[in-house]
Amino acid sequence: MADYDPRIVALYDGANPDGPDHDYYRSLAVQPGVQRILDLGCGTGILTVTLAQEGREVVGMDPSPAMLDYARQRAGASEVLWVEGDSRALDHGLFDLAVMTGNVVQHIPDQQWERTLQDLRRSLSSGSVLAFESRNPERRAWESWAREEPSTRDTPFGPVTEWCQVQELSEGKILLESFSKFATTGATVHEDLVLAFRTVAQLEVQLQAAGFTVDAIWGDWNRTPFDGSQAVMVFEARAA
Secondary structure (H helix, E strand, O other): OOOOHHHHHHHHHHHHOHHHHHHHHHHHHOOOOOOEEEEOOOOOOOOOHHHOOOOOEEEEOOHHHHHHHHHHHOOHHHHHHHEEEOOOOOOOOOOOEEEEEEOOHHHOHHHHHHHHHHHHHEEEEEEEOOOEEHHHHHHHHHHHHHOOOEEEEEEEEEEEEEEEEEEEEEEEEEEEEEEEOOOOOOEEEEEEEEEOOOOOOHHHHHHHHEEEEEEEEEOOOOOEEEEOOOOOOEEEEEOO
């Protein structure tokens, strides 16, 4: 796929700041025995660098050169091993914890997703934890995205107006077209993403088929059990 526009990468953290989701993943990193951590789909590395505490080895992996270029410039980036690629590039030994954050699992097409889970299982020692979140398709978040009006925010590049268009390709497959117009230059960046909205049942079956046991499914970052109504599904699975 085409890489992200560097201007959009530079604006990513402003729209996706550190918050309770990162606190949740950091709480997994302090569990006994966690020394080697994988952040798969690490993006700009905003969470990754905070996982790299004394006594830990952290690998941040992402297929986007633009994202990794940005991540490598962060404070604390030298404490992380940054790897360009997807799960097929996992050859850095066994990990005690693997995380996929920012709904990154929805960016991975079905066949690649099943392979990703298999690759992760091979890269996790028995008993290690895999954690990620995904949007609950029952909430149909894309319908509210389609109703949103364009909004403008101030950025280091000047005012940027953002809007999106949404198309439902098939059940569970959404085409999200995002537009960012830079007032200073008049340039508009157009990016397409196909997002997979998998049900909780689908994810459970896929995890089990890859060799994981699902320990918990949370409906928020405070570890409230998922009951089907919440917007997010947070999975904690353990390598069998």
